Amino acid sequence: MQYLFGLAFIIVSLFTTSVMAEDVEGKIRSIDEANETITLDDNKRYQLPDEFDYSFIKPGMKVIILYDQVDDVRYVTDLQDAP
Structure with a gap:
């Protein structure tokens, strides 16, 4: 029975996309409203x-971005002014 649960977990793991929550601090270089990036x-x-x-954002502004990364795309979940 444990073997079946272990096997099912491995199979499900192979088909799920990895999502990683991360954060970064930096200055805004450019804003592309047309592509929302x-x-x-x-x-x-x-x-x-x-x-x-x-x-409320502009190029040169120092920010902290919290984001989820799915494959190669970083999706912003929160954006804050950096001290």
Whole structure:
């Protein structure tokens, strides 16, 4: 019975996409409202949520971004002013 549960766990693990929650601090290099992304000074692009309020961010602003990474896409879950 334990063998079947172990085997089922391995099979399910093979078919799930890995999601990793992470955070990063940096300066905003560019904002692309058309594609809903921002790029930080590390040249990494972060996907913003739909209907994001762009009025409070600008290039050069230091931010802390909390994001989930799914495959090669970084989805922003929270964006804060960095001290």
